[in-house]
Amino acid sequence: MKSSRIRDTRYLLPDNLTKKHFSDTLKSSFIVKQTDSSSEKISILESFDWGLYKKNLLAVRYENQSISLWDADNLFDSELAQKIDDIDASSRFWWDFPDCEAKETLTPILNLRSLSNIFKGILKTEQLNLQGDDGKILVFCQLISIYKPEQPRTPLMRQIKITPVTGYTKENDQVIALLKELGAFEASLPPLDSLLGAIGIAAQPYTVKPEIDIPAQMPARSAVSSIIAVMIKKQRLTEDGVIKDIDTEFLHHYRVAIRMVRAAIAQLKVVFPEQDVPILKQRFGDLARKTNKLRDLDVFILDKERYMNLLPQSMRNDLRPMFDDFQSSRQAEAKRISRWIASKTYHNEMGELQALFNNGYSAMETLWSEKPSIDLAINKIQKTYKKIYKAATEISHTTPDEAIHKIRIDCKKLRYLLYFFASQFDKKKIKVVAKHLKKLQDKLGIFNDLTVQGDFLKNYLYQLEHKPKKDIMLIASVGGLISNLYTMQIQERDKCINELAVFSNNENRQLFKETFIDSSKIQNSVINQEVKVQGKVQ
Numbered sequence: 001m002k003s004s005r006i007r008d009t010r011y012l013l014p015d016n017l018t019k020k021h022f023s024d025t026l027k028s029s030f031i032v033k034q035t036d037s038s039s040e041k042i043s044i045l046e047s048f049d050w051g052l053y054k055k056n057l058l059a060v061r062y063e064n065q066s067i068s069l070w071d072a073d074n075l076f077d078s079e080l081a082q083k084i085d086d087i088d089a090s091s092r093f094w095w096d097f098p099d100c101e102a103k104e105t106l107t108p109i110l111n112l113r114s115l116s117n118i119f120k121g122i123l124k125t126e127q128l129n130l131q132g133d134d135g136k137i138l139v140f141c142q143l144i145s146i147y148k149p150e151q152p153r154t155p156l157m158r159q160i161k162i163t164p165v166t167g168y169t170k171e172n173d174q175v176i177a178l179l180k181e182l183g184a185f186e187a188s189l190p191p192l193d194s195l196l197g198a199i200g201i202a203a204q205p206y207t208v209k210p211e212i213d214i215p216a217q218m219p220a221r222s223a224v225s226s227i228i229a230v231m232i233k234k235q236r237l238t239e240d241g242v243i244k245d246i247d248t249e250f251l252h253h254y255r256v257a258i259r260m261v262r263a264a265i266a267q268l269k270v271v272f273p274e275q276d277v278p279i280l281k282q283r284f285g286d287l288a289r290k291t292n293k294l295r296d297l298d299v300f301i302l303d304k305e306r307y308m309n310l311l312p313q314s315m316r317n318d319l320r321p322m323f324d325d326f327q328s329s330r331q332a333e334a335k336r337i338s339r340w341i342a343s344k345t346y347h348n349e350m351g352e353l354q355a356l357f358n359n360g361y362s363a364m365e366t367l368w369s370e371k372p373s374i375d376l377a378i379n380k381i382q383k384t385y386k387k388i389y390k391a392a393t394e395i396s397h398t399t400p401d402e403a404i405h406k407i408r409i410d411c412k413k414l415r416y417l418l419y420f421f422a423s424q425f426d427k428k429k430i431k432v433v434a435k436h437l438k439k440l441q442d443k444l445g446i447f448n449d450l451t452v453q454g455d456f457l458k459n460y461l462y463q464l465e466h467k468p469k470k471d472i473m474l475i476a477s478v479g480g481l482i483s484n485l486y487t488m489q490i491q492e493r494d495k496c497i498n499e500l501a502v503f504s505n506n507e508n509r510q511l512f513k514e515t516f517i518d519s520s521k522i523q524n525s526v527i528n529q530e531v532k533v534q535g536k537v538q
Contacts, residue, residue, distance in 0.1 A: 009176065011184035012194070013158040025178055030130040030138065030171075037126045041149070044121075047113040048241060048250070050205035055109055058192060060123070065089055069102045072192040076125065076144050077161070092116070093247070112302065114247035119199050121156070122147040130175060138171040139164055146199060157198035160184065208253065210234055213423045216374035221271040222360050223373035224264055227420050229357040231260045236350065243338045248298045251337075255295060258288045263416040267380055270368040272361065283353060294337055296456055297330040299449075310484045311477060318477040322460065377421035381516050384414045392504040395497055401451065404496055408444035415441060429515040436508055443492065443499045450489040457482050 013022065026032050045059040045067070046052055052059055056072040065088055068081040082102035090096070092114040097103040128141040140163040145155040160179065164172035187194035196203055210230050214223045235257035241250030262284050269277045300307070304323050308316045340346055368376060388410050395403065415437055422430050461478045464471065502508075 008161055008163050010159055010161045010186070010191075011176075011179050012187055013160060013179075014183040014185075015155075017158075017182055022182060025182055026128075026130065026141075026175075029174060029178060031133070031135075033129045033131060035127045035129055037124070039122060039124045042121060042123045043117040044119040044199075044201075045115040046118045047110055047115060048206055048246065049113060049208070050203055051109045051113060052106075053192060053196075053203050054205060056190075056192060057105070057109075058195070059106075059115065061117075065091070067097075067102065069105060072190060075191055075195060076123070076159075077142075112247060112249050116246060119201055120149065121199065122149055122152060130171070132171075137165055138168045139175050141175070146195075156200070157195065206237065207234075209419065212420060214373050214421060216372060216424045218373045219370045220268070220373045220376040221366075221369035223376070224268045224271050225357045225361045227264050228261050228361075229354070231257045231264070232350075232354050232357065235261070236354070239341050243342050245334045245338060248302060251291060251295060251298065255288060255291055258284055260416055260419075262288065263413060264420065267384070267413055267417060268376060271366060271376070272369075273363050273366060276363060283349070287349075290340060291337060294330065294333045296452070297326050297333060300326050300453070300456070301330060307481060311480055315473075315477045315480060318473040319481065321471060321474050322478060325460075373421070374424050377417065377424055378516050381414065381417050381421070382512075384410060384417060385512050385516075388414065389504045389509065392500040395500055397494070397497065399497075401493070404444070404493065405448060405451070407500065408441070408448050411437060411441050411444060425515055429511065433508075433511060433515055436503055436511075440496075440499050440503045443496045447489060447492040447496050450485050450492060454482055454485045454489065457485070 023032065041063040043061045045061055057069060058072065058075055059067055059069050060076075061067050067084040067087070068078070069084070070077065070081050074080040082100070082105060084097050084100055084102045086098055087096065093112075094103055094107045094110045097106070124143075124145040124147070126143040128143065129137045130139040130141060132138055142161040142163075144157075144159045144161065146157045147153075147155055162172065162175055162179075189197060193203070210233075212227055212230055214226060218226075235254055238250045238254040238257070241247070242254055262281065265272070265277065265280045265284065272280070301323065308319060311319060388407060391403065391407050391410070395407070415434070418430060418434055418437070422434075457478055461475065461482065464475050464478065
């Protein structure tokens with residue numbers, strides 16, 4: 001972002017200060033000349049995860065659809081804004097914007113997220129020159145006011161920015177003294193928080209991975225219920241975005257949350273009565289399966305350019321009808337999913353499921369339900385790792401693809417277990433374990449994606465081949481794409497095998513043993529640390 005003027009100072013004006021009193025006070029010591037003024041309807045923009053706020057940025061869309069982007073220290077300074085022009089009201093994603101500095105700034109922040117309105121109002125600015133009797137400009141002032149459209153005479157916020165002129169420090173100090181007499185004050189909060197507070201907006205950044213803090217001695221069923229309750233809450237936060245089809249990330253995170261709930265039920269099922277487990281699996285599984293097709297279409301459409309580039313230049317245009325079909329199917333599927341999630345049936349189902357876990361799952365005790373959660377965590381993490389290790393040591397270049405996919409699923413189970421119970425183990429060691437696992441998962445994930453995409457395209461090709469009127473060129477290009485994806489799949493398979501060998505080496509085996517030791521040893525270690533701390537205090 002552009003740097004601010006070092007000497008600018010900003011003050012907020014009190015609510016009870018009238019425009020006349022403000023003006024008369026300045027005129028008592030200076031000749032006040034208004035050189036410019038504007039009043040424009042604006043929308044403040046943000047992504048669902050508050051990506052701009054996290055980077056200390058503010059985006060404003062004007063009535064003419066242009067967008068200005070500021071860092072928090074230079075809010076509403078037109079000279080220091082990054083601007084986006086020549087766009088329309090439908091431009092919400094970074095790829096909708098023309099090439100410019102602001103687009104470069106927004107691209108890594110937004111990624112696949114859309115910009116949405118979080119506030120609509122009126123922005124008024126007035127440029128004031130404070131002059132001496134001889135007409136020389138002594139101080140520059142800018143008065144910035146924000147109003148609700150329905151209350152254009154009652155400002156939500158008024159800020160005055162003072163820019164001194166070289167050689168007139170005394171006059172600048174005089175202006176500041178006059179403003180303080182009027183009750184002007186410097187904001188106690190950072191600029192962005194001060195603005196949002198004034199307009200009645202509370203920043204609520206969405207967390208992709210909510211923090212889960214499970215006490216080691218919490219009963220296992222209570223711990224699992226807490227984990228599932230957190231995931232359901234995350235799922236429900238995405239529902240409005242899925243209904244409105246704001247961006248594809250809402251559905252993605254909706255599905256991730258459900259996947260984690262299903263993983264918790266399947267992996268930690270020993271805390272639930274045996275007869276309850278298949279019912280819970282079925283109910284949450286139904287939620288996930290309904291959105292499979294829409295997510296598959298999203299993946300293809302988002303990756304359109306990559307797929308096009310897998311074909312020779314001469315065949316790329318022949319593939320475009322496929323993406324037209326996918327886009328048309330996506331629109332219909334998105335509407336179906338929107339109606340379903342907005343329905344009373346869905347609302348009732350989610351209300352029931354949420355109630356099951358919010359205050360702890362109530363049912364008859366099991367062998368594991370009242371045991372310390374750390375015992376359950378160690379048991380399941382150790383078993384899952386040993387399963388992966390055994391499969392990894394037996395894998396070879398002749399191993400069926402299905403076996404590699406099974407390892408991928410087990411790795412995902414292990415990843416979720418580490419996330420659920422991370423608070424119970426050494427943070428540094430967990431971080432190292434998670435890093436090694438992520439590296440393996442990335443490789444296995446690419447291999448799986450290529451398999452799923454190939455199967456999806458084979459199904460699409462089958463439909464094309466059985467149409468009364470066949471598009472021969474499209475059929476050829478889809479066939480070529482399937483062939484290229486299969487070649488990539490073979491290459492990624494070899495990378496998976498190599499990465500599995502690294503993951504299952506002696507160093508990683510030892511790391512797992514040290515990190516997930518018997519709970520009694522962990523408790524003794526914690527007690528010893530507490531004794532040492534108490535000894536130092538005494």
